[in-house]
Amino acid sequence: MTLDDLRVFVAVCRAGSLSAVARELACTQSAVSQHVKRLEKETGLSLLERRPRGVVPTHAGQVLCDAAAGSIAGLELALRRLGDLANGDSGSVRVTTGGTTVRHFMSEAIVAFRQRYPKTSLEFRTETSSRGCFDALTAGDLDLAWVTIAGAVRGIEQRPVVDLPxxxxxxxxxxxxxxxxxxxxxxxxxxxxxxxxxxxxxxxxxxxxxxxxxxxxxxxxxxxxxxxxxxxxxxxxxxxxxxxxxxxxxxxxxxxxxxxxxxxPLTVGWAVRRWDALTPLARTFADTVATNCAEVAGHRAVRP
Structure with missing residues (x-):
């Protein structure tokens, strides 16, 4: 059982398709299937149920997917944090947002953050909904998601920033x-x-x-x-x-x-996997956006 096996398996569970993951990874469907077969051989259990239009995890597969997703996300965050500590201000902040979020909520904060940390890489991934942002966040390669605050989401912590009438x-x-x-x-x-x-x-x-x-x-x-x-x-x-x-x-x-x-009112704000696991740069970026929203929105800002 390798980290790559687990990464591919989690991707298959989320996509519901071996071929979709193969396209994403630029490999063959057979190669993706081999990762799953190695896991099934080691666990002695069937992990995927084949259906006419894709695959779904079995009960055992869902247990493994949930555990692997959390472990992979935690490991990748730790490696990112170590890299940022080693590189100082030349690390990165990765954010997933809706299509108009940057314009309406982050533009001034981005400028202020860039002036303060000119060597930091800012990466933005656009999703079409808060649900898509949650899914992208749990995939493990992002720091922050700007979302409409929802009810409890498994494996996600949410922090309200501003109320929108x-x-x-x-x-x-x-x-x-x-x-x-x-x-x-x-x-x-x-x-x-x-x-x-x-x-x-x-x-x-x-x-x-x-x-x-x-x-x-x-x-x-x-x-x-x-x-x-x-x-x-x-x-x-x-x-x-x-x-x-x-x-x-x-x-x-x-x-x-x-x-x-x-x-x-509609409440919007940040979502993360774990606030205490954020890199210092990601935390500073989140705080910069929240402060800017509070200054612009005035009384509509949500006080933590």
């Missing part, structure tokens, strides 16, 4: 544009651009609508908040989105953003 984005010529705030019931008869159902923010908004008895039968949906705002600007509907740090609620632009205080 919801707003309705409308064009200046819309009848609602002159309002200073709206009740949830004001949304009943308007067409709302739908956030992705598989996203945490979309699920939270759907739950809030259901609790308030607001129907949401939109025929327009988007993959991210920025696209929702663009479609609202084009007159394709109204967008209910979080009020992002630094974005003005009203003004002379193409949209008016009207607060919706009836809807519970």
């Amino acid at each position: 919801w707003v309705l984005a409308v064009r200046p010529d819309d009848p609602l544009a002159a309002r200073t705030r709206l009740r949830a019931t004001d949304l009943t008869d308007i067409r709302i651009i739908r956030l992705p159902q598989n996203s945490t923010s979309g699920a939270r908004l759907d739950a809030a609508f259901a609790e308030q008895g607001i129907p949401n039968s939109s025929d327009t949906s988007v993959a991210d908040w920025d696209t929702a705002l663009l479609l609202a600007e084009l007159g394709l509907g109204h967008a209910v989105v979080p009020a992002l740090p630094g974005r003005r609620i009203s003004g002379d632009g193409p949209l008016r953003l009207i607060p919706l205080p009836d809807l519970p």
Whole structure:
């Protein structure tokens, strides 16, 4: 049983496919299968169940996958930390985020961090949802994930940073544009651009609508908040989105953003495998982003 065997096996369990892992590793499917067979021979147990559209871990396979994933992640973090200690400020920080996170939450913090640590490598991996960020984080090669704070996630620690109240984005010529705030019931008869159902923010908004008895039968949906705002600007509907740090609620632009205080705010922040295992550079980067968000968002910042 080698570390490579375990790495490949964990990758297969997550992908649900031998061929997908083979493509990712630029090797043959047979080579991937050999890693799994060595583990099965050593444990004396069947670890994967073959199905028409891929594979799933057996009960024994899931036990091994869970244990191996945690051990591999811990070992790789330790090696990264040792490397950073040896190299001083020339280490790296690896972050996974949603598509618009860097622009809305990190831009000023990145500049400040880069000025303070010019030799540090900053690496960003984009995922389409918080769930994707959690999965990428548990894969073991990332330090931090910026996510919509969710319920308990196995093997993940979450730290809230800022609360984002919801707003309705409308064009200046819309009848609602002159309002200073709206009740949830004001949304009943308007067409709302739908956030992705598989996203945490979309699920939270759907739950809030259901609790308030607001129907949401939109025929327009988007993959991210920025696209929702663009479609609202084009007159394709109204967008209910979080009020992002630094974005003005009203003004002379193409949209008016009207607060919706009836809807519970969306909390975003950091997720890691273990805070006490973060490298000093990764911890400093996380703190820099959190401090910047607190300064911009003011009272909406979540105090630890």
